[in-house]
Amino acid sequence: MPRLVDHAERRAQITDAARRVIGREGLEAATFQAVATEAGVSVRLVQYYFGNKDGLLAATHRAVVDASAARFGAGGPAPRTPPTPYDVLRGVVVALLPLDAERRADAVVLAAFHAAALTRGPAAQEALLPAPRALVDVVAEQLDRARGVVGPGERAADTTKDAELALAALAGLTQSVVARHLEPAEALAVAERLLEHLLGAPPGRSAPSS
Template sequence: MCVPRVVDHEVRRREITNAVRKVMARGGLDAATFQSVAAEAGVSVRLVQYYFGTKREFLLATHRAVLDDAAARFGQQVAALGEDAAPRDALRIILTELLPLDDVRRQDAIVLDAFYAAALTGGDAFGMTDSRGGLRALVDVVADNLRRARRTGASATAPAVDLDAELVALTVVGLTQAALDPVVAETAPALVERLLDRMLGPVSEGPVAKS
């Protein structure tokens, strides 16, 4: 007796959103159609329509997949630091992980740029309100680490932390776009370190040992 093959629907959805990412990285958001995505994924157009009834649905799912992947990457690295990790170390990992310093992150940066460009035009498929969730999440995680790093003092108050966190997040978003240029990418990690210096002070090298 032939046993029907069990389909993992989440795996199938992931295959399709991965295809959307590849299509968008090559040709932008307008290039992502049911036909082009189906061809990239090696499935039928009907199957893409089965999992995502509209173009907006697969675009929103793809946008979320890019953000979730970035969060998973830096989440694993921060967790590896241990519970007593310094907030500055966590921030360095989070901000540097967003930079397009390898093929995977470069593709993600191009895709997010395409989403943002589409949001600016106010189209029906993807709008500005759809793009804000990722930035808000980044601001929140930066604010949490800034607060832990400062602990006391005027710079630890809610208004100061919130504004600084937004400044850091927006700066790194802009740096991520600029670092698609390989020349900028070479100095991008150093610029992140400089940004942390400005927000938290230079890293202390500790007392100089007496000879």
């Protein structure tokens, strides 16, 4: 009896291969032929699942973003119930900072996509912007919780700016780790200090000095 094909598994096999190619050689190297060879499948199969290169790249970008989202809340001390804003945002930090080889590989791939978005026109930029905007909303929501703003649709003054500032700092720390200017543990310590300045120290730790 022929084995049934798991289409989700096959798509993941191909996007994983694309991630490896992009991580080694950059976005332009992710041709159907290169990705098919890396995945051990035919070019026709890659085309069947993704249609064209833009479809393959969009699916690959989504796979990296989804992998980061799946890591939210992983690592670090056990969260309190319910989790505090500090717990939630530290989970974001741990998910996004390149603290191990897997996260570093994803950071390199995302950097390639972001660099391409600068030169590939509005359509490419729009394809990449939803994830950062969603992250701004996540961070802003937790800042509002910490500041006592919990009503639906409410937002404290400057919350969005503070969220964007925090994510810009996180992006800079990510680049520093990828470029090996900082060790992962050093970057995590800096990010935790930023969270304490924004939210106050978590229970059991004194607030940082200015």
